[in-house]
Amino acid sequence: MKLISLNINIPANGQETEFSKPFLQGYKPTGVFFKPHTTNSEIVNVKFEDSNGNTVVDPIDIMFLEKGNQGFDPSTAFPLKIDKGNTIEVTLKSEAPMTQEFKGQLLFILEKNNILSNDSCEY
Secondary structure, three states: OEEEEEEEEEOOOOOEEEEEEEOOOOEEEEEEEEEEOOOOOOOEEEEEEOOOOOEEEEEEEHHHHEOOOOOOOHHHOEEOOOOOOOEEEEEEEEOOOOOOOEEEEEEEEEEEOOOOEOOEOOO
């Protein structure tokens, strides 16, 4: 298992932002946590796509991914399965312009890809 993080934000008065996060060759994401760095009452939706633009998770309230205070337990991560490509495309969107900056971190759980393919080969 490997972990990669992505710091995310929507600036004050902003409404939408996009991020792209490559992951390690030979690994595929299996789950994601969100850790907020600001306290906002505004709803922010997150959408995940693979590098081909295929939607993996339709827009949902990002707080559904919140880690909580129970400590780190990968089995409680929000499930995220991307089989094609090597990049996670993340879109954040609020229903209206943000009254204050929204910040946080996504933590992706990666598992070794057991299927050998042209883009990942181990010896």
